[in-house]
Amino acid sequence: xxxxxxxxxxxxxxxxxxxxxxxxxxxxxxxxxxxxxxxxxxxxxxxxxxxxxxxxxxxxxxxxxxxxxxxxxxxxxxxxxxxxxxxxxxxxxxxxxxxxxxxxxxxxxxxxxxxxxxxxxxxxxxxxxxxxxxxxxxxxxxxxxxxxxxxxxxxxxxxxxxxxxxxxxxxxxxxxxxxxxxxxxxxxxxxxxxxxxxxxxxxxxxxxxxxxx
Amino acid sequence: xxxxxxxxxxxxxxxxxxxxxxxxxxxxxxxxxxxxxxxxxxxxxxxxxxxxxxxxxxxxxxxxxxxxxxxxxxxxxxxxxxxxxxxxxxxxxx
Numbered sequence: 326x327x328x329x330x331x332x333x334x335x336x337x338x339x340x341x342x343x344x345x346x347x348x349x350x351x352x353x354x355x356x357x358x359x360x361x362x363x364x365x366x367x368x369x370x371x372x373x374x375x376x377x378x379x380x381x382x383x384x385x386x387x388x389x390x391x392x393x394x395x396x397x398x399x400x401x402x403x404x405x406x407x408x409x410x411x412x413x414x415x416x417x418x419x420x421x422x423x424x425x426x427x428x429x430x431x432x433x434x435x436x437x438x439x440x441x442x443x444x445x446x447x448x449x450x451x452x453x454x455x456x457x458x459x460x461x462x463x464x465x466x467x468x469x470x471x472x473x474x475x476x477x478x479x480x481x482x483x484x485x486x487x488x489x490x491x492x493x494x495x496x497x498x499x500x501x502x503x504x505x506x507x508x509x510x511x512x513x514x515x516x517x518x519x520x521x522x523x524x525x526x527x528x529x530x531x532x533x534x535x536x537x538x
Numbered sequence: 539x540x541x542x543x544x545x546x547x548x549x550x551x552x553x554x555x556x557x558x559x560x561x562x563x564x565x566x567x568x569x570x571x572x573x574x575x576x577x578x579x580x581x582x583x584x585x586x587x588x589x590x591x592x593x594x595x596x597x598x599x600x601x602x603x604x605x606x607x608x609x610x611x612x613x614x615x616x617x618x619x620x621x622x623x624x625x626x627x628x629x630x631x632x
Contacts, residue, residue: 376564376566380564383565392567393571404579473555474555474559477559496559531552
């Protein structure tokens with residue numbers, strides 16, 4: 326799976342779905358200051374969005390350490406590429422896009438590393454014991470013993486990337502369909518379809534646990 | 539979009555699960571997140587400045603490289619191999 330990550334969106338109405346009036350003006354001013362290299366503006370941006378970006382990445386990676394690392398990378402990328410941002414998408418949309426894209430890239434890299442380790446172990450290059458990478462169950466699921474939630478998160482991690490992102494943005498970050506469509510650079514019906522398929526798959530896996538629970 | 543494959547009696551359980559997912563305590567990055575982003579930016583900027591590899595920036599390696607280049611860049615005047623045959627070889631050839 327790969328969805329493109331253009332800095333400049335087309336001028337469709339979904340590009341900046343929820344900004345109007347003063348909020349849009351404030352965001353434009355912030356972007357202008359960022360593009361002039363204002364450190365104060367960058368600090369404002371980081372402090373305003375760090376929790377949302379961190380949570381989004383954590384939802385996809387399920388590891389606080391890796392989520393923090395990727396969230397930092399997102400803001401470094403923002404700092405380096407803000408000059409190319411023309412405000413045709415909402416700033417939050419762009420940030421969510423960078424965050425989900427980087428998180429998925431991180432996941433793919435981890436999976437590739439795992440496959441490579443498996444391959445080398447088959448060829449006998451390494452003598453180390455092959456084991457699965459830590460699954461990093463969500464701390465809350467572990468602490469509270471919420472088995473169903475843990476199961477949901479485990480099956481969520483196995484969904485195709487776009488379904489995973491759509492489900493996470495909808496049910497964990499509580500973004501609207503329009504906002505998700507803007508982040509994924511697709512249409513609202515496509516988002517509905519992604520969510521429908523994601524829910525169907527997840528419910529299929531969780532159904533037996535509902536019956537016996 | 540109705541989902542006929544799912545039993546309707548499990549809907550409350552599913553809804554409850556989604557509610558749990560939504561209402562978990564909000565995770566936050568560790569304190570001083572901005573400072574760590576800033577440190578990362580500084581580190582990246584200094585790494586970008588150092589275009590030469592680390593070993594090349596070490597004077598000893600640079601001097602060694604210079605000496606090697608100097609010794610290999612001659613026009614052949616210092617070569618021990620003669621360009622033309624020695625007198626003894628000329629006599630043999632005749």
